[in-house]
Amino acid sequence: MARHLIQGREVAMPVRVRDAAVCTASYLVRADAARAVIAYTGLDVAEVLPGRAVCSLAFVDYTDGDLDAYHEFGVVFLVRPPEAGPAPRRGLLAGLSELRRSGAGTFVHWLPVDQGFTLEAGRTIWGFPKELAGIDLRLASPYKRCIVRKDDRMVVDMLIRPGVPVPGAAGRLDAYSHLDGVTRRIPWSFTPRGVRVRPGGALVRLGNHPVARELSELGLPRRALVTATVAHTSMSFGEAKAL
Template sequence: MARHLIQGRAVAMPVRIRHATVCTAAYLVRADAARAVIAYSGMDVAEVLPGRTVCSLAFVDYVDGDLDAYHEFGVTFMVRPPEAGPAARKGPVKSLAGLRRSGAGVFVHWLPVDQGFTLEAGRTIWGFPKELATIDLRLSSPYKRCVVRKDDRLVIDMLVKPGVPVTAAGATFSLDAYSHLDGVTRRIPWTVSPRGIRVRPGGALVRLGNHPVARELSELGLPKRAVMTAGFARVAMSFEEAKET
């Protein structure tokens, strides 16, 4: 079993998250604008409609896992695998299962966290672009809210409205996450088992601040109506060893 030494502590692979609460919003954005944002990675976005790709915003409360408890916010893009041929034009991918069937993966562009151990683990083990930020999660009401500040500047204030319950008993999805750090692109096999799922069209309110990441999101056309939002009351995950692509 592979192990990584992080701050004097051995972290065994795969890393397991036993309980996390997740809220996410997916947006259709211009593919050319998204390509400009992730050009540093050498990866290409997946076009779910001609000239359009998916940018997702997510906030997560990690309650119990191998990297301890922490809060996280993520900006991700749907991407084509590095070995893929010419992009196929398909209809919108509406679920994790549909994402996997499409052959697309998730590129993690920005991933602030609020604890130092997961910061070092994420960067060292998988090359995730984790950085420290202040992440205020308000999850006690049906309306879930996340406020992210970095360097004393507001990045984003995001509210997710409650959706309609969806039954997915026993569902487990496997997909590939991609990262790029210090000139290296990595593929990370990722397994997700969600429970307590609520989904709705639209459903997100976003206010952007004056941080550079906020300006990037503005250049993608945000704030705008989300294609869909989803809330997951309890999610289990596992992250395998990263492989350079």
């Protein structure tokens, strides 16, 4: 079993999260703009519609896991695996079918956290672009809210209204990271419970941080394609492999 030494502690692989709450909002954005944002990785965005990619904003409350308790915010893009070949230029149904066959994954573009141990572990083990930020999560009320501040500037203030209950299903995706010039693939599995989904349902206010300007250039704030809240989920992250 692989192990990593982080701040004097051994972290065994795979890294397990026993409980976390997750809130996400996904947006259709221009594929050319999204490609420009992630051009540094060598990856290509997945087009769920011709000329349209998916950018998701997520905030997570990790309450029990191998990397301790912490808060996290993520800007992620749906991407095609490097071996998938040229992107399809067909209609919605054909495009979605092709994405399922090719195994689209999620590229983590920005990943602030509020604790130092998970910061070092995430960067060292997987090459996730974790950095310290102020993350204020308010999950006790029916409306779920996250406020992210970095370098004394507000990045984003995000409010999600939970939708209708849907069955939670275990799944597996490849996550992708990029740090210090290296793009990596990370096997990621999850088992959610207490899932609620709805079209729209998110309110986003952007600040004056460079990441906020980048989101603005993608067309945010706008109506979300879909939002989801997960009351409890377990997760597992395997060893990263450089591409």
